[in-house]
Amino acid sequence: MALRSGPLARLLLPGRTLVQRFAYLFLLLGAVGLMVVGKADVVLVERLRVTVIDATAPILDFLSHPAAKAADAIEDVRQLWDLRQEMTRLQQENERLLRWQQSARQLEAENVRLRELLNVVAEPGQRFMTVRIIADTGGAFARSLLVNAGLRDGVRKGQVAMTAQGMVGRVAEVGERQARVLLITDLNSRIPVMIESSRERAMLTGDNNLRPRLQYLGTNVRIEVGDRIVTSGHGGAFPPGLSIGVVTTATDWEARVQPFVDLNRLEYLRLVDFQLDGIILETDRSLARPPGRR
Amino acid sequence: MAGMFLGRWLAGLRRLTPIASCFVMVLLGVMPHGLPHFPTIAPDLTMMAVFYWAIYRPDLLPKWSLILVGLFQDLLSGNLIGLNVAILLIVHYVGLSQRRTFIGKPFVVAWLGFMVLALGTGVFYWLTLAAMSGTITFTHAVLFQYVLTFASFPLMSWLLVRAHRYVVG
Known part of the structure; x- marks a missing residue:
């Protein structure tokens, strides 16, 4: 109140109107x-995000x-x-899967025997947990999900998010009780993949479309x-061999994959x-910096 | 005495409705609905709330609050940080500077205004993201999101009018 009528206020008035007039511009420049800054200091932004998500x-x-x-x-x-239709489809599928199960069992047994014969080094074990999706964030420009498990449940950055059908994405940020999963369709998602039959390598890059793109294929690679x-x-x-999708x-000039x-x-x-x-984890990155700049 | 204090406190609380409604819109925007294709084309509800309050009660939605709302939206959605802050500031500026055009006119005028504004911010959003990520991608989802945003404006306005009339007073 005192500011509006006192002599000081009269002195400050031109400045105040100027600030009022350009407030939007200042704030916009701030944004x-x-x-x-957000683009440059990824670690800081990630910490902020995790804090807000946890709250x-x-x-x-x-x-x-x-x-x-x-x-x-x-x-x-x-x-x-479509209950009836669905039931017929499932019965057929069940029959087919039972046949697959049979051959899978045979192959598994054979695999174990062959591994024993060759003395193959055992692969590291895997642990998994089932989590519920609590928010679907992003929109047309980014694709990510929030799930209801975090550090205290053993979620770590880089873990793979999957369903029974295949890969969904990877854990990008971890809070105390929540984590963000970056979907394979997100603009920032890059996954090294290969064509299952020919073992040709490529990079699966998301661009916010429902079908991510295959990039960096070799020049003479046949893809169908x-x-x-x-x-x-x-x-x-x-790990190699996780199912992702099928080329559609x-x-x-373009190859796209339907997950x-x-x-x-x-x-x-x-x-x-x-x-x-x-x-690369946060701690590793700070270790990788030259000593003088820490 | 205590009653008067409580009444004043409640009145103060009611004046926070516009800011609170913006935060609620952000939360509604990230709620999982399980509808096919919906997350990619979900309408931008926060923008509607800011536009509405900038026209009808700008005194209760100060500029600084937009920074909080925008940051909250950016941090929660995992988007480029600051982008929604800029969008909401633009929406607020346009709503506030053009409020004489909309006040007292039929609803269609505000709707048309929002349609043009949403197109502008959509283009801004897309161009900024393209500039910041270094790649230009265009998906049909962007178009659908735009259509859905201005198509759901009447429903959201109806809700906001109710909040305005009965809560803010």
């Missing part, structure tokens, strides 16, 4: 500054329950329509619609720890 965890968790119920109800009604794409294991971030577009998992209908995920160390 642009934030974008640049909102209880609310998001609470909100996601009725949302999931409503989604289930809609799905139930939808499924009633229907080819299955699996992780290649190069770079050490993911294969032209001279096996329907990324729009996810409710639960499995986070798998393959105990690999290909993901």
Whole structure:
């Protein structure tokens, strides 16, 4: 109040109106500054994100329950329509799977025998946990999910998010009680993959489309619609052989992959720890800096 | 005495409705719905709330609050940090500077205004992201999101009008 009428206020008035007039511009420039800083200091932004996500965890968790119920109800009604068709399809599939199971058992037994014969080094074990999705963030420009498990549950950065059908993404940020999973369709997702039949390598890059792109294929690589794409294991971030999807577009200038998992209908995920160390962690990055700049 | 204090406290609380509604919109925006294709094309609800309050009660939605709301949205969604802050500031500026155009006019005028504004911010969003990530990608989801955003504006406005009338007073 005193500021508005006193002599000091009269002195400050021109400055105040100037600030008022340009307030939007200043704030807007501030926002642009934030974008640049956010792009440069990834570690700081990640810490901020984790803090905010942890703080909102209880609310998001609470909100996601009725949302999931409503989604289930809609799905139930939808499924009633094609119940009979679905049953025939499942019976056929079951028959086919039983045959597969038979051959899988035989192959497993054979595999064990051959490993024993060759003295193969055992692969590191894997642990997994099932988590529920509590928020679907992003929108048209980014694709990620929040799940209801974090550091205290054993979630670590770099773990692979999967469903029974295949890979969904990887854990990108971990809070105390929540974690963010970056989907394979996100703009920032890069996964080393290979064509399952020919073992040709490529990079699966997300661009926010439902079907991510295959890039950096060799020049004489033949790729066809229907080819299955699996992780290649190069770079050490993911184990080789995880199913990802099937090629749906294969032209001279573009190849796209339809993921096996329907990324729009996810409710639960499995986070798998393959105990690999290909993901650079925060601590490693600070260690990698030259000593003078810490 | 205590009653008066409580009444004043409640009145103060009611004046926080616009800011609170913006935060609620952010949370609603990230709620998992399980509807096919919906997350990619979910309408930008926060933008609507900011536009509405900038026109009808700008005194209760100060500029600084937009920084909080925008940051919250950016941090929660994992998007480029600061991007939604900039968008909300633009929306607030346009709403506030053009409020005479919208106040007292039929609803369609505000709707049309929002349609143009959403197109502008959509282009801004896309260009900034392209500049910051160094790649230009265009998905149909962007178009659908735009259509859904301005198509759901009447429903959201209806809810905001109710909040305005009965809560803020």
